[in-house]
Amino acid sequence: MTDTPDTRRVTISSPEGLHIRAAALFAGLANRFRSSIHVVRGNQRVDGKSTLDLLTLGAEQGVELVLEARGEDATAALDALESLIHNNFTEPPHDRK
Amino acid sequence: MKLSDFVVRDAILASLEASDKEGAIREMVESLRSTGHVANGDYDGIVKAILKREELGSTGIGNGVAVPHTKHPSVKGLIGTVARSKSGVEFSSLDGEPVHILFLLISPPDRPGDHLRALENISRHLRDDSFCRFLKQAASRGNIEELLDEADQNRFG
Numbered sequence: 001m002t003d004t005p006d007t008r009r010v011t012i013s014s015p016e017g018l019h020i021r022a023a024a025l026f027a028g029l030a031n032r033f034r035s036s037i038h039v040v041r042g043n044q045r046v047d048g049k050s051t052l053d054l055l056t057l058g059a060e061q062g063v064e065l066v067l068e069a070r071g072e073d074a075t076a077a078l079d080a081l082e083s084l085i086h087n088n089f090t091e092p093p094h095d096r097k
Numbered sequence: 098m099k100l101s102d103f104v105v106r107d108a109i110l111a112s113l114e115a116s117d118k119e120g121a122i123r124e125m126v127e128s129l130r131s132t133g134h135v136a137n138g139d140y141d142g143i144v145k146a147i148l149k150r151e152e153l154g155s156t157g158i159g160n161g162v163a164v165p166h167t168k169h170p171s172v173k174g175l176i177g178t179v180a181r182s183k184s185g186v187e188f189s190s191l192d193g194e195p196v197h198i199l200f201l202l203i204s205p206p207d208r209p210g211d212h213l214r215a216l217e218n219i220s221r222h223l224r225d226d227s228f229c230r231f232l233k234q235a236a237s238r239g240n241i242e243e244l245l246d247e248a249d250q251n252r253f254g
Contacts, residue, residue, distance in 0.1 A: 016209045016212075016213075017209060018213070019212065019216060020156055020158065020164060020166075020216065021153060023158075024154060024158065024191060025154075051158045051159060052158055052160065052220050052223060052224055053220075055158075055216050055219075055220035056217055056220045056221045057217070058213050058214055058216070059213075060210055060213055
């Protein structure tokens with residue numbers, strides 16, 4: 001049985017690209033969901049729940065990535081992660097006090 | 098970008114003495130200063146900037162690794178160095194564990210791409226268990242230099 005992931009195409013818009021803080025925020029957020037999360041850049045596919053894996057993408061400003069999620073909460077995961085990227089990696093709203 | 102493109106070999110520290118975050122950062126920047134890669138007058142500013150960046154979020158990204166860094170106008174091209182701590186440095190890491198491998202990076206303010214490429218390179222090697230294991234066990238600067246060379250030649254993985 002092939003499992004087809006839900007996917008979302010995003011573009012890194014922040015000038016610093018997917019640097020450490022961005023990667024750590026992304027991985028932290030991804031880890032809140034039960035779905036497995038992967039991030040694809042061209043031929044490269046990495047675990048979206050690992051900061052170190054994400055850094056290996058070297059995703060600069062302007063780079064397009066495909067987010068993949070597999071699991072019950074796939075849609076919620078993709079919504080949240082896409083939002084994080086579009087907001088240039090500022091904290092998601094429910095974290096603000 | 099290879100590790101040898103930016104790691105200052107003379108400043109490699111095989112036996113970091115400090116066990117706290119600020120001490121470790123000071124020791125590494127001092128190593129760059131004493132080998133002539135950071136000016137005396139820039140030492141404090143660079144240390145402060147690196148510590149300030151740590152306040153935004155620890156660069157202890159897990160697996161016993163940290164990548165403290167800053168931009169600074171005094172460098173024309175990205176420079177960095179590597180330190181190894183035998184007993185571990187308390188770094189408020191994301192996984193709560195002490196850090197044994199540190200890559201310190203100082204990059205020119207207007208070139209985020211260089212910094213990202215260095216991170217890409219460093220993280221690619223750090224994902225390799227052998228590389229990490231050997232680096233954690235490296236007893237001398239020479240050992241570390243050999244490891245970096247082998248990594249650049251893709252001898253790992």
